[in-house]
Amino acid sequence: MWIYFYFVLFLLDGVAYSSGGSYSGLAGTGAHGWVDCVRASDMCNQNPQCSSRYRVMRQCLVGRERDTMLANRECQAALEVLLVSPLYDCRCKRGMKKELQCLQSYWSIHMGLTEGREFYETSPYEPVMPVRHPDAFRLASIISGMHTVTPKANTCSDPSKTCNPCLDAAKACNLNNTCKKQRSTYIATCSKGEPCNRKRCHKALRQFLDRVPTDYSHQLLFCPCQDLGCAERRRQTIVPFCSFEDKVKPYCLELRKNCRQDPLCRSRLADFHMNCMVSQHTVSSCPNEDNYQACLASYAGLIGTDMTPNYVDGSFTNWTVSPWCTCKGSGNQEEECQSFLKDFTENMCLRNAIQAFGYGTDSLSHKAESVPSTSSMKPGLETSISTSEPLDNPNDVQPEDEANGKGNVPKWNLSKGYIGGDEPLLEPSSGYDGLTRPKGPPEDGSACVCASVWALLLSLTAAVANYAL
Amino acid sequence: ECSDLKPPCPYILPCLHLSVGLSVCLQESSSQTTKGAKSARRKRLKPCSLREVEVTVGELGLGYDSDETLLFRYCSGRCTARRRRNYDIALEHTRRAGLIKKGRRDKVQYSPCCRPIAYEKDISFLDNNSRYHTVQEVLARECGCA
Numbered sequence: 001m002w003i004y005f006y007f008v009l010f011l012l013d014g015v016a017y018s019s020g021g022s023y024s025g026l027a028g029t030g031a032h033g034w035v036d037c038v039r040a041s042d043m044c045n046q047n048p049q050c051s052s053r054y055r056v057m058r059q060c061l062v063g064r065e066r067d068t069m070l071a072n073r074e075c076q077a078a079l080e081v082l083l084v085s086p087l088y089d090c091r092c093k094r095g096m097k098k099e100l101q102c103l104q105s106y107w108s109i110h111m112g113l114t115e116g117r118e119f120y121e122t123s124p125y126e127p128v129m130p131v132r133h134p135d136a137f138r139l140a141s142i143i144s145g146m147h148t149v150t151p152k153a154n155t156c157s158d159p160s161k162t163c164n165p166c167l168d169a170a171k172a173c174n175l176n177n178t179c180k181k182q183r184s185t186y187i188a189t190c191s192k193g194e195p196c197n198r199k200r201c202h203k204a205l206r207q208f209l210d211r212v213p214t215d216y217s218h219q220l221l222f223c224p225c226q227d228l229g230c231a232e233r234r235r236q237t238i239v240p241f242c243s244f245e246d247k248v249k250p251y252c253l254e255l256r257k258n259c260r261q262d263p264l265c266r267s268r269l270a271d272f273h274m275n276c277m278v279s280q281h282t283v284s285s286c287p288n289e290d291n292y293q294a295c296l297a298s299y300a301g302l303i304g305t306d307m308t309p310n311y312v313d314g315s316f317t318n319w320t321v322s323p324w325c326t327c328k329g330s331g332n333q334e335e336e337c338q339s340f341l342k343d344f345t346e347n348m349c350l351r352n353a354i355q356a357f358g359y360g361t362d363s364l365s366h367k368a369e370s371v372p373s374t375s376s377m378k379p380g381l382e383t384s385i386s387t388s389e390p391l392d393n394p395n396d397v398q399p400e401d402e403a404n405g406k407g408n409v410p411k412w413n414l415s416k417g418y419i420g421g422d423e424p425l426l427e428p429s430s431g432y433d434g435l436t437r438p439k440g441p442p443e444d445g446s447a448c449v450c451a452s453v454w455a456l457l458l459s460l461t462a463a464v465a466n467y468a469l
Numbered sequence: 470e471c472s473d474l475k476p477p478c479p480y481i482l483p484c485l486h487l488s489v490g491l492s493v494c495l496q497e498s499s500s501q502t503t504k505g506a507k508s509a510r511r512k513r514l515k516p517c518s519l520r521e522v523e524v525t526v527g528e529l530g531l532g533y534d535s536d537e538t539l540l541f542r543y544c545s546g547r548c549t550a551r552r553r554r555n556y557d558i559a560l561e562h563t564r565r566a567g568l569i570k571k572g573r574r575d576k577v578q579y580s581p582c583c584r585p586i587a588y589e590k591d592i593s594f595l596d597n598n599s600r601y602h603t604v605q606e607v608l609a610r611e612c613g614c615a
Contacts, residue, residue, distance in 0.1 A: 164536075170595070171538035175523075180539070180592070187593035188603040232599050239601060 037105035040090035053078040103263040121270040166233040169219035182208040190239035206304035224358025231316035252325035265305035271298040286349040517546035517583035535596040544612035548581040585609035
């Protein structure tokens with residue numbers, strides 16, 4: 001009977017593969033399952049139909065609200081064509097060449113789909129592979145409830161001196177040529193002038209984070225502290241006087257709106273939401289198979305954007321991170337504002353990830369990128385895809401959107417069943433391909449899954465019947 | 470500058486009294502050594518090159534109170550007689566011939582001295598009062614016999 005069962009799985013697998021759109025074959029993306037958006041737009045430009053629609057679409061998006069855009073027949077038609085183009089499924093890589101161009105291409109399609117409506121947006125970045133440290137994760141999740149943490153003894157290099165892991169992080173950085181240079185550059189840029197040049201400071205910070213291996217930069221950002229001096233040094237890492245603080249504290253939703261007008265900030269924010277979203281179904285409270293690295297990296301990715309987060313004070317027992325914004329006096333949007341802000345200030349995934357950093361990754365040997373592609377990334381992608389709005393009826397105004405926005409973890413719960421991993425039917429490769437067929441917005445995807453479930457059930461019944469006979 | 474040093478640079482040991490100041494060619498070989506010992510030491514000395522030592526910013530003696538550690542790069546080593554230019558020969562000769570007057574404050578150098586010929590642009594650090602500082606030309610980047 002089990003043999004029969006697996007045979008059915010095999011068949012389903014084959015079906016899912018063959019049903020993948022013609023474009024994905026054309027892309028030749030191999031194991032990744034995605035094309036970068038620069039390439040995708042090149043591919044689109046080679047196809048006369050696609051390129052003309054793409055041009056129309058970009059014109060549609062210039063200075064128009066989503067509703068007016070979709071009211072326009074031509075824009076709507078262009079959108080429909082582009083949904084089956086490689087541009088719809090494309091992704092970008094953090095720090096890639098032409099990253100900004102790639103993100104612009106990505107949003108030129110996705111802006112039309114989600115403009116300003118989604119509480120959480122799909123990340124344009126390729127998923128980060130998880131690095132497994134089973135013990136570290138377990139330890140961290142046990143401790144996560146407590147605020148005071150005693151880091152491992154060996155985080156302090158010199159036991160005779162007072163232990164300051166943040167000072168050690170600065171030392172490690174200074175002993176590395178690239179890190180020392182990039183750090184000196186951003187510090188010099190951010191502390192020059194009165195007032196300082198915030199834009200340049202942000203750029204230098206981004207450059208630091210892009211060019212320096214995360215081993216060094218994350219050590220500076222997330223060093224585990226047990227005293228005020230250390231925590232203050234940690235808070236000072238990004239030169240908050242220039243990069244973080246401002247004369248006025250804007251409303252968080254206002255800040256988010258500004259951030260979403262900039263392709264880079266928008267992408268980094270979407271990436272943060274995707275990788276640091278609280279999940280009740282994993283040990284660490286992080287999505288993506290307890291992927292702390294992904295969460296920390298997307299948190300760090302926000303530094304140097306309008307949404308730059310930082311430790312709010314020098315507290316070491318009960319630290320909080322937040323962007324420079326407030327929800328005070330935001331009136332009828334208070335609830336939505338709070339749930340946005342709480343993704344920073346009361347985020348168990350982020351908190352666990354930062355606290356675990358002192359345990360699991362205190363050596364310089366772990367690299368998030370070094371792990372080869374595994375199937376474990378795929379549930380994350382499904383998750384992200386299921387968050388985008390339904391596309392088949394773009395004219396549908398969706399009143400429940402507001403409600404979804406206010407809920408704490410709205411559509412993300414959809415993914416839970418997939419992440420469990422005890423459902424052999426949704427073996428990632430088949431599920432993923434089936435779900436992301438070009439024409440396949442969420443409904444299509446779930447229809448596919450439903451069909452598979454039915455097929456399996458039917459075949460199982462058949463098998464049982466056979467067995468009984 | 471090398472000029473206020475009594476012995477020519479090639480003969481001094483690389484010394485690094487950082488608490489006193491930044492000068493590399495600081496130590497005077499006041500203890501009179503015999504010619505044999507001198508040449509033996511000269512042979513032992515490595516040629517002029519970049520060296521490094523781990524120190525805290527506070528130990529640099531620049532007046533900053535910071536426990537941040539960095540790699541202090543400095544120049545040290547021997548500048549061989551071959552590196553002597555016509556300038557050095559001419560200077561030595563005119564001096565010996567008495568054409569340049571000897572004076573207490575007028576010290577001249579007949580041999581090239583191992584000094585930085587390029588510095589790292591700047592180095593930034595956080596002091597113990599949570600203030601950032603950036604200082605220029607603290608670390609040697611390249612050394613040469615000048």
